[in-house]
Structures are given as structure tokens and as C-alpha cells.
Amino acid sequence: MxxxxxxxxxxxxxxxxxxxxxxxxxxxxxxxxxxxxxxxxxxxxxxxxxxxxxxxxxxxxxxxxxxxxxxxxxxxxxxxxxxxxxxxxxxxxxxxxxxxxxxxxxxxxxxxxxxxxxxxxxxxxxxxxxxxxxxxxxxxxxxxxxxxxxxxxxxxxxxDLVDAQAWSEFLSDEGVGITGVELVQSTRSADRTAFTQENVKSARLQLSLVDGSEVKRRILSAVRAMRDSNKPPKLAGIVGLRGFKDEDFDEQQVITVHDGRQRKIDVTSSWPRFxxxxxxxxxxxxxxxxxxxxxxxxxxxxxxxxxxxxxxxxxxxx
Incomplete structure (x- = not known):
């Protein structure tokens, strides 16, 4: 639909x-x-x-x-x-x-x-x-x-200005929930940790979060703090991912749900289009x-x- x-x-x-x-x-x-x-x-x-x-x-x-x-x-x-x-x-x-x-x-x-x-x-x-x-x-x-x-x-x-305002209001809504995190690796170099040593074009790691968990609260707090600092949160560190750093990923997305609609927020750099x-x-x-x-x-x-x-x-x- x-x-x-x-x-x-x-x-x-x-x-x-x-x-x-x-x-x-x-x-x-x-x-x-x-x-x-x-x-x-x-x-x-x-x-x-x-x-x-x-x-x-x-x-x-x-x-x-x-x-x-x-x-x-x-x-x-x-x-x-x-x-x-x-x-x-x-x-x-x-x-x-x-x-x-x-x-x-x-x-x-x-x-x-x-x-x-x-x-x-x-x-x-x-x-x-x-x-x-x-x-x-x-x-x-x-x-x-x-x-x-x-x-x-x-x-x-x-x-930049109108979208930052829109995201700020969206994330201030208590009805907005965080359901997961998606980390995408699409480029390779010798000094990067990779999911696999095989020749793949990209790799996507999706983590579904437990309701009411501490990590879910930390992510929501970090994304809301982005409204004021305009700096992307370090999701790999927040979710406790072992063996990887935030620099190992080209895209970092927070998966939200509001009124039954899922929405992905790419927090890699500044605010995404709203x-x-x-x-x-x-x-x-x-x-x-x-x-x-x-x-x-x-x-x-x-x-x-x-x-x-x-x-x-x-x-x-x-």
C-alpha cells in the first residue's frame, strides 16, 4: 500500500x-x-x-x-x-x-x-x-x-532548519517508541573490521530491542539529545556491539514506531529529510x-x- x-x-x-x-x-x-x-x-x-x-x-x-x-x-x-x-x-x-x-x-x-x-x-x-x-x-x-x-x-x-524542528517535535512525542537499530557497512578498507572476509557489496546488521530495556532508553535519550547538539549518537557503543566501532559503519539507523507506522531515522550525519x-x-x-x-x-x-x-x-x- x-x-x-x-x-x-x-x-x-x-x-x-x-x-x-x-x-x-x-x-x-x-x-x-x-x-x-x-x-x-x-x-x-x-x-x-x-x-x-x-x-x-x-x-x-x-x-x-x-x-x-x-x-x-x-x-x-x-x-x-x-x-x-x-x-x-x-x-x-x-x-x-x-x-x-x-x-x-x-x-x-x-x-x-x-x-x-x-x-x-x-x-x-x-x-x-x-x-x-x-x-x-x-x-x-x-x-x-x-x-x-x-x-x-x-x-x-x-x-536543515525546518527538518530539525520537525524531528525535534517528533522525538518529543511520548508516543514515539524505539524498536531497533540498523547498522550498514557498504565500503571496505584494510583497516576496517568487516562482518565477513568474503567479497560482498554490503552488510546490514539489524538489532531488535527489548521493550523497557535500558539500552532502548539510552538510544532514545541519545537521539533526542541530537536535537540540541546536532551530533550523531554513537549507536554501536550504545548497544554494546563487540568487535565493532561506530567508524566501522557507513549508515546508522534508528527504527522508530509511532501510531503503528515504522520510520527509520538515519543518524549518520546531521538530520535526515523529514x-x-x-x-x-x-x-x-x-x-x-x-x-x-x-x-x-x-x-x-x-x-x-x-x-x-x-x-x-x-x-x-x-
């Missing part, structure tokens, strides 16, 4: 080849500000899709709506370049011949993306719908940046997507010190 959610990223703009110099949203002067420039390039991009031959991904924008500070896209994306067949699993009729998907056919899914771009300041938001692990953040940004070059600028994204769940088992409409994300958007904008006006909130009708 597909899980639905969304990611929130701070959006800012810099000149080309100057990633540390933020441009005020009142620019570019060729338009009436960044929001107008982004809306224009989005409308230009919606007339044609874009292929990524390196990753065999095709992306297109099918619907554009705007309201308040918001620009809402319904984008479609999917892969191509592999011959496949379609079969109706509901009917299961073996007499129905499968329909062919050709090498040049892209299998597309809809994704909602909401841009919130204030008329002033240097910080806005890009909120992307996530289905399972799929989202169109990168290809849509690449599509828009190729057209924003005419203004000498490009969109950049960071989620995905907010949407409580649905079916694709949602554009209006429903905006309603699902808007309260989180307000909190994120407040944390970014964006001065909200009475007209900031996008109101999207289906």
Missing part, C-alpha cells in the same frame, strides 16, 4: 555560480519580483515536458494554480526506457493479452507541489508531495532553473493537499522569521 506525505524545504534564490549570496525576493527587476518570475517560467515550462536521459525520467507540469503567496503545480513524472507490459490484476483473465509499454513510453504519476513565495525577504517554501519514497522536487527545480537563467538567478533549497504523513490511502486533490500542508507551512514560515501578511495563505479550489 502506497503511503502519502510531503516534505517542506526552505526556498531561496542566489545569482548563478554564487550559492552563498541570497537575492531579495523583490528581484528580478525584469518582473514584479521573484513570484512573478517563477510563475512565468512555470507557465512556460507547462507547455512542454522535460527528459532526463541520464536517469530515464520524464517530467511535465499539467496544471498551474495560484492564490495568495502560493503557486500550486500538479506535476507528472515517471520513468521510461524499459520495455514492459500492463496486465489487469483485478480481472486476472489469462486470455486478456498484456498491453505493451514501449521504450519511449513514460509511466507517469501525479504529484502536487506548492511554492510559497513572499513578496519580500529572502526565504520562502517549496512543499512537495511524497508517494512512498517518490517525489519530483529535484526534476521540477531543474526544469525551472533552466528557465530562470534568463534572469541570472537560480532556486536553491535547504531543509516526511510529514498525510492520513490517506488514496491520491488527494489539489485543495486537499493545500489543506493538509498549510498549518505546517505557517509554522515553517514563522521559524524562518517571515512576516506573514493577511493575504499570504493560498486558497486553492478544485
Amino acid at each position: 502506497t503511503t502519502f506525505g510531503y516534505r517542506v524545504m526552505e526556498l531561496y534564490v542566489t545569482p548563478l555560480r554564487k550559492p552563498d549570496d541570497r537575492v531579495p525576493f523583490t528581484e528580478p527587476q525584469a518582473t514584479t519580483g521573484l513570484r512573478s518570475a517563477v510563475l512565468k517560467v512555470i507557465e512556460d515550462a507547462s507547455s512542454a515536458g522535460q527528459k532526463d536521459d541520464g536517469k530515464s525520467i520524464y517530467t511535465r507540469i499539467s496544471v498551474v494554480k495560484e492564490s495568495g503567496w502560493g503557486i500550486l503545480l500538479t506535476a507528472q513524472g515517471g520513468d521510461y526506457g524499459e520495455r514492459r507490459e500492463i496486465f489487469d490484476v483485478e480481472s486476472g483473465n489469462p486470455d486478456d493479452p498484456p498491453r505493451e509499454i514501449k521504450l519511449s513510453d513514460a509511466v507517469l504519476k501525479d504529484f502536487h507541489i506548492l511554492f510559497i513565495i513572499p513578496p519580500y525577504g529572502v526565504s520562502g517554501l517549496m512543499i512537495s508531495e511524497v508517494r512512498g519514497r517518490s517525489h519530483l522536487t529535484a526534476p521540477i527545480c531543474a526544469m525551472l532553473n533552466s528557465r530562470l537563467r534568463q534572469y541570472g538567478i537560480c532556486i536553491r533549497l535547504t531543509s 516526511t510529514y504523513p498525510i492520513d490517506t490511502d488514496e491520491p488527494i486533490s489539489a485543495r486537499e493537499f493545500v489543506e493538509a500542508v498549510i498549518s505546517t507551512a505557517k509554522i515553517a514560515l514563522d521559524n524562518l522569521n517571515v512576516d506573514l501578511s493577511a493575504q499570504w495563505r493560498p486558497k486553492i479550489l478544485d
Whole structure:
């Protein structure tokens, strides 16, 4: 069953080849500000899709709506370049011949993306719908940046601040439990301890923890402490793993459960990307997507010190 959610990223703009110099949203002067420039390039991009031959991904924008500070896209994306067949699993009729998907056919899914771009300041938001692990953040940004070059600028994204806040609130919830630890070793060198001397690509060690155990409490405390220090906990030492050090692993993940949903937190370096769940088992409409994300958007904008006006909130009708 597909899980639905969304990611929130701070959006800012810099000149080309100057990633540390933020441009005020009142620019570019060729338009009436960044929001107008982004809306224009989005409308230009919606007339044609874009292929990524390196990753065999095709992306297109099918619907554009705007309201308040918001620009809402319904984008479609999917892969191509592999011959496949379609079969109706509901009917299961073996007499129905499968329909062919050709090498040049892209299998597309809809994704909602909401841009919130204030008329002033240097910080806005890009909120992307996530289905399972799929989202169109990168290809849509690449599509828009190729057209924003005419203004000498490009969109950049960071989620450090908004994700750290989200993880902090998540881990502060007393209903969050720790069920296990996963340690992954995917590179080999002469001075590293290895699970085996055989030639293997990677090895994964999963430890399931006993409810109410001291080690479980230590892990939860260490992960929560990461909110303030932003330093990863040393899980191999905490669980008492013999013969291995934390440096022997390329990934260290804490397995959590909340409201029956399992979630893995990769604590190897800083905070991982946070995905907010949407409580649905079916694709949602554009209006429903905006309603699902808007309260989180307000909190994120407040944390970014964006001065909200009475007209900031996008109101999207289906």
C-alpha cells in the first residue's frame, strides 16, 4: 500500500555560480519580483515536458494554480526506457493479452507541489508531495532553473532548519517508541573490521530491542539529545556491539514506531529529510493537499522569521 506525505524545504534564490549570496525576493527587476518570475517560467515550462536521459525520467507540469503567496503545480513524472507490459490484476483473465509499454513510453504519476513565495525577504517554501519514497522536487527545480537563467538567478533549497524542528517535535512525542537499530557497512578498507572476509557489496546488521530495556532508553535519550547538539549518537557503543566501532559503519539507523507506522531515522550525519504523513490511502486533490500542508507551512514560515501578511495563505479550489 502506497503511503502519502510531503516534505517542506526552505526556498531561496542566489545569482548563478554564487550559492552563498541570497537575492531579495523583490528581484528580478525584469518582473514584479521573484513570484512573478517563477510563475512565468512555470507557465512556460507547462507547455512542454522535460527528459532526463541520464536517469530515464520524464517530467511535465499539467496544471498551474495560484492564490495568495502560493503557486500550486500538479506535476507528472515517471520513468521510461524499459520495455514492459500492463496486465489487469483485478480481472486476472489469462486470455486478456498484456498491453505493451514501449521504450519511449513514460509511466507517469501525479504529484502536487506548492511554492510559497513572499513578496519580500529572502526565504520562502517549496512543499512537495511524497508517494512512498517518490517525489519530483529535484526534476521540477531543474526544469525551472533552466528557465530562470534568463534572469541570472537560480532556486536553491535547504531543509536543515525546518527538518530539525520537525524531528525535534517528533522525538518529543511520548508516543514515539524505539524498536531497533540498523547498522550498514557498504565500503571496505584494510583497516576496517568487516562482518565477513568474503567479497560482498554490503552488510546490514539489524538489532531488535527489548521493550523497557535500558539500552532502548539510552538510544532514545541519545537521539533526542541530537536535537540540541546536532551530533550523531554513537549507536554501536550504545548497544554494546563487540568487535565493532561506530567508524566501522557507513549508515546508522534508528527504527522508530509511532501510531503503528515504522520510520527509520538515519543518524549518520546531521538530520535526515523529514516526511510529514498525510492520513490517506488514496491520491488527494489539489485543495486537499493545500489543506493538509498549510498549518505546517505557517509554522515553517514563522521559524524562518517571515512576516506573514493577511493575504499570504493560498486558497486553492478544485
